[in-house]
Amino acid sequence: MPVKRAEKTPMPMRDAHERAHDFQEVNRGYTVHHAVFEAERCLRCQEPVCIDGCPVQIPIPEFIHAIAAGDMAGAAKILRSANPLPAICGRVCPQESQCEAECSLNKHFDPVAIGHLERYVADWERTQPPAAMAKPTRPEKIAVIGAGPSGLVCAGELARLGYPVTIYEALHAPGGVLRYGIPEFRLPKSVLDWEIGLLKTMGVQIVCNVVIGRTLTLDELFDKHGYSAVFVGTGAGLPQFLGIPGESLNGVMSANEFLTRVNLMRGYEFPEADTPVRVGKRVAVIGAGNTAMDAVRTSLRMGAEEAMIVYRRSEKEMGARIEEYHHALEEGVKFHWLTNPLEVVGDAEGWATGLKCQQMKLGPKDASGRARPIPVEGSEFELPVDNVVLAIGTTPNPLLTRTTSGLLTNQKGCLVADEQTGLTSRSLVFAGGDAVTGAATVILAAGAGKRAARAMHEALAARVT
Amino acid sequence: MPRILETRRLTPVTKYFRIDAPLIAAAARPGQFVMLRVREGGERIPITIADYDRTAGTLTIVVQEVGATTKRVCALEAGDEILDVVGPLGSHIDIPPGGHVCGIGGGFGSAALLCLMRELSARGDRTTAILGARTKELLILADELKPLCHDVEVCTDDGSAGFKGFVTQRLAQLIAGDGPGRPDHVVAIGPMAMMRAVAETTREPKVKTLVSMDPLMVDGTGMCGGCRVTVGGKARFACVDGPCFDAHEVDFDVAMRRNKQYVREEKQALDRLACMAARQAH
Numbered sequence: 001m002p003v004k005r006a007e008k009t010p011m012p013m014r015d016a017h018e019r020a021h022d023f024q025e026v027n028r029g030y031t032v033h034h035a036v037f038e039a040e041r042c043l044r045c046q047e048p049v050c051i052d053g054c055p056v057q058i059p060i061p062e063f064i065h066a067i068a069a070g071d072m073a074g075a076a077k078i079l080r081s082a083n084p085l086p087a088i089c090g091r092v093c094p095q096e097s098q099c100e101a102e103c104s105l106n107k108h109f110d111p112v113a114i115g116h117l118e119r120y121v122a123d124w125e126r127t128q129p130p131a132a133m134a135k136p137t138r139p140e141k142i143a144v145i146g147a148g149p150s151g152l153v154c155a156g157e158l159a160r161l162g163y164p165v166t167i168y169e170a171l172h173a174p175g176g177v178l179r180y181g182i183p184e185f186r187l188p189k190s191v192l193d194w195e196i197g198l199l200k201t202m203g204v205q206i207v208c209n210v211v212i213g214r215t216l217t218l219d220e221l222f223d224k225h226g227y228s229a230v231f232v233g234t235g236a237g238l239p240q241f242l243g244i245p246g247e248s249l250n251g252v253m254s255a256n257e258f259l260t261r262v263n264l265m266r267g268y269e270f271p272e273a274d275t276p277v278r279v280g281k282r283v284a285v286i287g288a289g290n291t292a293m294d295a296v297r298t299s300l301r302m303g304a305e306e307a308m309i310v311y312r313r314s315e316k317e318m319g320a321r322i323e324e325y326h327h328a329l330e331e332g333v334k335f336h337w338l339t340n341p342l343e344v345v346g347d348a349e350g351w352a353t354g355l356k357c358q359q360m361k362l363g364p365k366d367a368s369g370r371a372r373p374i375p376v377e378g379s380e381f382e383l384p385v386d387n388v389v390l391a392i393g394t395t396p397n398p399l400l401t402r403t404t405s406g407l408l409t410n411q412k413g414c415l416v417a418d419e420q421t422g423l424t425s426r427s428l429v430f431a432g433g434d435a436v437t438g439a440a441t442v443i444l445a446a447g448a449g450k451r452a453a454r455a456m457h458e459a460l461a462a463r464v465t
Numbered sequence: 466m467p468r469i470l471e472t473r474r475l476t477p478v479t480k481y482f483r484i485d486a487p488l489i490a491a492a493a494r495p496g497q498f499v500m501l502r503v504r505e506g507g508e509r510i511p512i513t514i515a516d517y518d519r520t521a522g523t524l525t526i527v528v529q530e531v532g533a534t535t536k537r538v539c540a541l542e543a544g545d546e547i548l549d550v551v552g553p554l555g556s557h558i559d560i561p562p563g564g565h566v567c568g569i570g571g572g573f574g575s576a577a578l579l580c581l582m583r584e585l586s587a588r589g590d591r592t593t594a595i596l597g598a599r600t601k602e603l604l605i606l607a608d609e610l611k612p613l614c615h616d617v618e619v620c621t622d623d624g625s626a627g628f629k630g631f632v633t634q635r636l637a638q639l640i641a642g643d644g645p646g647r648p649d650h651v652v653a654i655g656p657m658a659m660m661r662a663v664a665e666t667t668r669e670p671k672v673k674t675l676v677s678m679d680p681l682m683v684d685g686t687g688m689c690g691g692c693r694v695t696v697g698g699k700a701r702f703a704c705v706d707g708p709c710f711d712a713h714e715v716d717f718d719v720a721m722r723r724n725k726q727y728v729r730e731e732k733q734a735l736d737r738l739a740c741m742a743a744r745q746a747h
Contacts, residue, residue: 257689273506328468
């Protein structure tokens with residue numbers, strides 16, 4: 001019987017100096033020995049509170065017990081019954097603020113590494129022979145708009161319930177933010193492709209290059225194409241800008257543009273791939289969420305000599321997952337906390353050369369419940385930079401709502417939808433993910449997609465009888 | 466994948482394509498564009514919609530060879546398939562009915578006038594097209610436009626066809642009352658320098674003018690913001706708010722400067738393509 005350890009079994013990872021210059025995955029994943037050893041740390045609580053911390057309610061202790069017993073197939077089955085994207089969520093979920101935050105071990109020790117175990121099981125599953133193709137058993141066709149996390153999960157759940165599902169995707173490849181936003185070193189595209197491949201074997205059809213709201217309208221999906229219900233998972237893809245002077249200078253871009261050029265368009269393979277992305281010696285990324293960490297670490301990998309985060313609040317208010325922050329620190333990213341960008345300055349040719357900033361200090365709490373940053377007078381200074389990347393948030397893309405009548409949005413442009421069912425202001429139109437909540441996490445979107453699928457099933461069943 | 470049904474060389478550097486794309490043809494409106502990709506690892510490029518036939522389910526585009534990707538597009542022939550075509554994207558041109566609309570096409574920009582002039586003429590507007598090119602051989606689609614509008618005016622820099630001079634000179638004459646007379650609306654589509662000159666020509670006589678901006682784009686659906694154009698002092702996304710904007714509000718300096726961001730890489734890609742072609746030839 002191995003001794004139960006106070007600490008999590010550490011995730012094996014690549015050396016920071018080596019990995020900071022390529023796009024291969026940082027974390028190597030547990031071996032079977034790590035996984036069983038870590039699974040045995042689980043206390044098997046009478047009331048497993050970890051499940052409450054999971055937006056898709058994975059029966060966490062059950063799959064962990066299966067791992068401890070060496071029954072990986074059983075663990076995989078349990079996991080997949082609750083979460084259609086475990087290989088992805090095991091890599092990108094903020095476990096420290098969800099399941100692992102609830103873990104009973106937390107009182108005195110490290111929590112069980114639930115995320116690492118989820119990833120282990122999903123990766124084990126990837127080595128197994130693929131399942132047979134499933135055929136839909138129900139007559140009602142359902143359309144899903146957007147092949148991002150919420151749409152993929154919703155489609156997977158609907159396929160499991162027997163519905164023929166078609167996902168319409170605007171870009172040339174499915175995945176949404178998993179494809180264009182999250183970099184290869186955090187979520188390899190091969191993992192995403194595998195998860196999407198599984199959905200296809202479940203009978204889900206994916207049609208790329210169709211923009212609902214432009215190529216087809218929502219009404220046409222019902223009236224011309226015979227869909228009985230629609231799920232809207234169009235995400236929050238519209239990048240925000242600060243509105244400070246100099247934002248239109250060359251070398252200034254949104255994190256969405258930077259990451260899309262690199263991830264979706266494979267800018268790191270230029271000129272073998274056609275889309276270039278120009279990264280100078282010094283890159284400032286504004287913001288401190290997961291997207292900011294992805295952008296700043298990507299800029300290192302694209303050859304920046306100095307990559308820095310500029311954030312007007314402090315380390316404590318940072319939105320990024322703690323693991324990403326640690327990885328960024330290890331890789332040599334610099335952090336300018338309490339630093340507010342005022343202006344991008346440029347040269348005669350219109351290229352960015354510097355970022356004028358102001359020092360801030362923390363004041364009383366603001367509407368978000370976080371300490372409000374207040375400018376320190378006379379503290380202006382200039383950081384020399386070649387690129388400025390804005391990672392200050394995104395809002396829902398208005399393309400669909402602008403062209404669809406009766407689909408209500410709130411002041412922030414988010415779709416109005418019932419929290420439990422995802423039902424929008426239009427009958428048989430459901431929505432979930434960032435399109436409803438504004439930019440949030442993959443797993444919250446997955447949870448919303450799953451709940452909406454069940455609500456759609458109920459709504460359609462009620463309609464037939 | 467959308468199949469190419471017909472191609473035609475219009476000039477040594479421009480090519481006409483009719484593509485089987487029923488969904489896009491059914492939804493397209495004048496002023497909108499599509500994004501194309503022609504190979505795995507290829508870039509997404511915006512191409513203005515020249516015309517569409519809803520009954521036949523076909524889409525017409527005209528592509529000018531400027532970079533590696535447009536060269537690759539122009540190497541395609543009838544029967545070939547295009548890897549990705551998505552659209553129609555952007556907002557369509559919205560002009561109040563009943564006036565005299567002058568469409569100005571510079572170089573390959575003339576192509577986008579096809580569907581615009583057809584739609585405006587059909588609803589009863591008076592329509593004039595002014596087409597400009599350096600010389601006669603570079604003029605495109607004048608014959609196709611003749612049945613679609615009331616007047617077609619041709620301008621060449623060297624006088625080899627039609628009016629000798631720039632489209633803006635002929636436009637100024639129209640505004641002064643010559644030929645078909647002063648337009649109520651001008652829509653200019655073509656090279657940035659031409660659109661800017663049109664904006665300056667119509668600014669003082671206060672003729673409402675739209676220009677079709679052609680900034681660098683990555684996704685074309687509002688996601689990246691790379692296509693932002695300064696209009697009336699504010700950043701607007703050409704892919705969703707445009708691509709057509711009020712010419713008198715557009716900051717052309719910023720737009721032209723932003724379009725040069727990747728000149729070095731564009732040249733590198735072109736050289737590489739030429740190199741590969743040369744190697745293949747040997």
